Amino acid sequence: MSGRTTGSPRGLLVLLGALSAFGPLSMDLYLPALPQVGDDLDAGQSPVQLTLSAVAIGLAAGQLVAGPLSDRFGRRGPLLLGVGAWALASLLCAFSPTVWVLVAIRVLQGLGGAAGIVLARAIVRDRYEGTEAARVFAVLASIGGAAPVLAPVVGGQLLRVTDWRGLFVVLAGIGLALLLAAFWRLPETLSPDRRVAGGLRTTLGNGRLLLSRGPFVAAVLSQGLAFGALFTYISGSSFVLQDGYGLSAQQFSLVFAANGIGIVLAGQVSRVLVGRTGARLLTRCGLGLQTLGAVVLVAAALADAGLPVVLPALFVVVAATGLVLPNATALAMADAARMAGTASALVGVGQFAIAGVGAPLAGLGTAGTLLPMAGVMLGFAVLGAIATAFLAGRPDPTDAPVGEPTATTHA
Numbered sequence: 425m426s427g428r429t430t431g432s433p434r435g436l437l438v439l440l441g442a443l444s445a446f447g448p449l450s451m452d453l454y455l456p457a458l459p460q461v462g463d464d465l466d467a468g469q470s471p472v473q474l475t476l477s478a479v480a481i482g483l484a485a486g487q488l489v490a491g492p493l494s495d496r497f498g499r500r501g502p503l504l505l506g507v508g509a510w511a512l513a514s515l516l517c518a519f520s521p522t523v524w525v526l527v528a529i530r531v532l533q534g535l536g537g538a539a540g541i542v543l544a545r546a547i548v549r550d551r552y553e554g555t556e557a558a559r560v561f562a563v564l565a566s567i568g569g570a571a572p573v574l575a576p577v578v579g580g581q582l583l584r585v586t587d588w589r590g591l592f593v594v595l596a597g598i599g600l601a602l603l604l605a606a607f608w609r610l611p612e613t614l615s616p617d618r619r620v621a622g623g624l625r626t627t628l629g630n631g632r633l634l635l636s637r638g639p640f641v642a643a644v645l646s647q648g649l650a651f652g653a654l655f656t657y658i659s660g661s662s663f664v665l666q667d668g669y670g671l672s673a674q675q676f677s678l679v680f681a682a683n684g685i686g687i688v689l690a691g692q693v694s695r696v697l698v699g700r701t702g703a704r705l706l707t708r709c710g711l712g713l714q715t716l717g718a719v720v721l722v723a724a725a726l727a728d729a730g731l732p733v734v735l736p737a738l739f740v741v742v743a744a745t746g747l748v749l750p751n752a753t754a755l756a757m758a759d760a761a762r763m764a765g766t767a768s769a770l771v772g773v774g775q776f777a778i779a780g781v782g783a784p785l786a787g788l789g790t791a792g793t794l795l796p797m798a799g800v801m802l803g804f805a806v807l808g809a810i811a812t813a814f815l816a817g818r819p820d821p822t823d824a825p826v827g828e829p830t831a832t833t834h835a
Contacts, residue, residue, distance in 0.1 A: 482534020506539020
């Protein structure tokens with residue numbers, strides 16, 4: 425099976441959603457155990473948070489490799505290799521003797537997991553365009569949103585019977601299951617006649633072409649900065665809510681799950697509204713809500729407010745990403761055509777490179793304090809809102825089908 429179709433089996437959409445959730449799976453199951461990792465490996469908050477930044481860096485760098493490779497060789501092969509590498513690295517994490525060894529292996533884990541994320545987007549672009557693509561991205565965001573909902577709850581419960589090392593064994597099992605599912609159920613969606621010939625020169629040329637398009641760059645920055653705010657919450661919330669506000673690992677996992685439900689709900693709202701409003705307006709609304717929630721969060725930190733103020737503000741910031749990510753991604757991918765893999769890679773780099781900067785910044789200051797995390801989230805949200813101003817200048821590509829520009833095809 426290759427090329428676009430007017431429909432897609434539900435099983436394939438579920439599989440793509442699971443593959444696109446490698447980022448949350450890599451981080452969220454492990455979140456309730458972060459304080460335990462620090463105690464077990466005799467490491468402070470910032471080094472432990474680097475284990476999150478490390479996987480984010482790997483996810484970013486891996487997409488730069490997997491995306492262009494898939495434009496040349498097809499989607500299926502690179503995806504299977506990446507998923508297998510993610511499963512193996514997850515198992516190796518369980519045997520890390522020091523926090524720095526864990527950081528190094530987490531980079532490798534991210535490199536493997538990147539294939540699932542980047543190629544799920546590219547496969548959607550192979551099969552859909554315009555408003556339909558935006559709707560499918562919203563479905564994937566909702567499916568992927570189940571990972572933040574379920575993973576920390578499962579992680580918190582697993583910590584009753586195992587330690588943080590056991591969580592990585594569970595991740596390895598999930599990776600193996602997805603590898604087998606992809607092997608049996610995932611079709612090749614990029615036929616040989618639609619692949620891009622050439623090597624590094626072609627990849628660089630296609631990247632330059634995409635980055636020369638202002639709306640593409642604005643869409644990448646919008647979703648990347650929104651994800652940066654989300655990742656800052658992911659990396660810092662366990663310390664803030666457990667060490668700062670006294671929640672148990674199980675209570676934290678429930679709060680985290682509630683915020684994940686917000687992402688799912690926002691994704692469903694996006695799926696319903698995108699055909700009427702267009703992806704650009706929904707992107708701007710999402711970043712506006714994220715900025716508003718972050719402002720309240722900073723004010724709560726300065727006023728030393730309690731959880732009745734902090735938790736609703738966190739919910740707004742997190743849930744708003746369910747509006748931003750699918751729509752900004754659809755805007756970025758809309759006219760990628762034969763460069764879908766490269767475009768998807770740049771989208772992913774925008775997400776995880778920015779996210780990798782936010783996690784260490786959120787760990788500055790006294791352990792468990794809210795203000796550093798809230799301040800970084802606000803900075804990302806404001807910059808993302810500014811980036812949406814540059815989405816204008818051309819018709820919203822989700823309003824109607826778009827053409828396919830020619831990719832660079834150097835021999």
